[in-house]
Amino acid sequence: MSGSTEVLNHQQVSNRIERISWQIFEEFSGEKEVILTGIADRGYLLAEKIFKHLQEISDIEVKISKLSFDKDNALDSEYSLNPAVELENANIVLVDDVLKSGGTLIYGVRYFLNFRIKSMKTVVLVDRNHKRYPVKADFKGLSLSTSMQEHVSVEIEKEPLSVTVS
DSSP, X not given: OTTOEEEEOHHHHHHHHHHHHHHHHHHTTTOSEEEEXXXXXXXXXXXXXXXXXXXXXXXXXXXXXXXXXXXXXXXXXXXXXESOOOOTXXXXXXXXXXXSSSHHHHHHHHHHTTSOOSEEEEEEEEEOSOOSSSOOOSEEEEEOOOOTTSOEEEEOSSSSOEEEEO
């Protein structure tokens, strides 16, 4: 891809995913269960990688699900959680790949306001620091100052993993 700059290579992305997994483990070490919920599609792919690490390092029961909705029309969108999991009194970790304006993450959080959850934390691999909404990432792999015209690409579907800016 011409005009793009790699800001995180495969090893750096892997290290950040591992570090985020440890942070989640530390945050919820006294809990019996955590539900990792990835926002479709790349947020879910990141959640799968975190899930794998948590399985290796923790005895906490970790469940994983995918939250799907129309990001361009979130207010009128149908939301689906697949597989459906019990959310009453649950510890939720909402995962997305990039936090730009905060819209996708805040609409993801909005879904869980319909339930009496115990706690919620948010995870992003890249925080671009352009928030329009009052939402933050509790755990993030990288804070990256970019212009609004720049595009951040996260390659998380297949290896090598990477983050590039163009």
